[in-house]
Amino acid sequence: MTQTQRILVTGATGTVGRQVVAELLQRGHExxxxxxxxxxAALPAGVDVIEGDLTEPGSLAPALEGVTGLxxxxxxxxxxxxxxTGPRILELARxxxxxxxxxxxxxGPTPLEDTVRAEDGVDWTVLMPVEFMANALEWADGIVASGEVREPFVDRLSAMVHEGDIGAVAAVALTQEGHGGQEYVITGPDVLTVGDKVKTIAAAVGRDITLVELTEEQALAQWRAAGLPEDVIGFLRETYGNTPEVGRTVSGTVERVTGRPARTFAQWAAEHTDAFQGRP
Structure with missing residues (x-):
């Protein structure tokens, strides 16, 4: 059994950060x-919540006391x-x-990740998840209002990952030996089209959902009407129209690292039926 350790989670209120927190708690860590x-923050009971800001590394010093993983x-x-601020953060961590x-x-490349990869004083692991299953929550309003999902490139493929599995891989890497210097591409267990996802959500909520395929021009107009910046629109256009191989290939990382299969989109949909039924 793994010895109890104290882990500091930054970005703890984010989509992934909350899952890292939850997984560590479930495994009995502080x-x-x-x-x-x-x-x-609205984090679970038992979490030691400390205010700080990664843009001001000095604020991390109290949070790092007695911590073995970050x-x-x-x-x-x-x-x-x-x-x-990566160099100072890593200096404080050491x-x-x-x-x-x-x-x-x-x-993509970022200064902090570059700093971590160059660090030889700690065991580092880079987590590289593909599309989050939580992205499907963007469809909730349309499903509740009209029973429709309106998307372009509906045949695009995705090995989308349950956010809880990202948290699980992180928790193992933070508390167990053997993961230093690793780059983990984290995916779900299946490769899905948009239609596959819509059918899965429909089965979970017990109602018909219509998939309306948008042309590329209609999609661009919809994204602009939603106020998305042009760089984000360009990213979506490229990623949806020509999904990189890494985003549509099952990696098997979750099972190799955690010892259990990656969670399916059907499991995720069953956990989020309230969102697709208009419930709080």
Whole structure:
């Protein structure tokens, strides 16, 4: 049985951060969570919530006391800009006795991840999840209002991953030996089209859902009407129209690292039926 350890989770109120917290608690570890606003964190009982900001590394010093593992994100501050404070954060972590670090990949090269990869004083692991299953929550309003999902490129393929499995891989890497210097591509167990996802949600909520395929031009207009920045629109257009192989290939990482199969989209949909039925 793994010895109880104290782990600091940054980005603890985010989609992945909450799952890292939950998985560590389930495994019996002590969790300290860093957040810029402790009053709004709404984290589980038993979590030691400490205010701090990755853009101001000095604020991490109290949070790092007695910590053996550190989970990092690559963006910080109110504007979620790429963090330039990696060298100081890693210096503080080494001084505090941190032995293991995980960093959530930000979708491309970032200064903080580059700093972590160059670090030889701790065992680091880069977590590289593909599309989150939680992205399907973007369809909830349309499903509740009209029973429709309106999407372009409906035949695009995705090996989308349950956020809880990202948390599980992180928890293992933060508390067990053998994961230093690893880059883990984290996927679900299946490759799905948009139609597959819609059918799965329909089965979970017990109602018909119509998939309306948008042309590329209609999709661009919809994204712009929603206020998405042009760089985000460009990313979606490229990713949906020509999904990289890594995003549509099952990696098997979850089972190799955690010892159990990756969770399916059907499991995820069953856990989120309230959202697709208009319930709080």
């Amino acid at each position: 969790v300290r969570a860093l957040t810029r606003d402790a009053a709004r 989970h990092l994100i690559t963006f910080g501050g109110a504007a979620f800009s790429p963090l330039e 001084s505090a006795g941190v032995r293991r670090v995980t960093v959530l990949h930000g979708g």
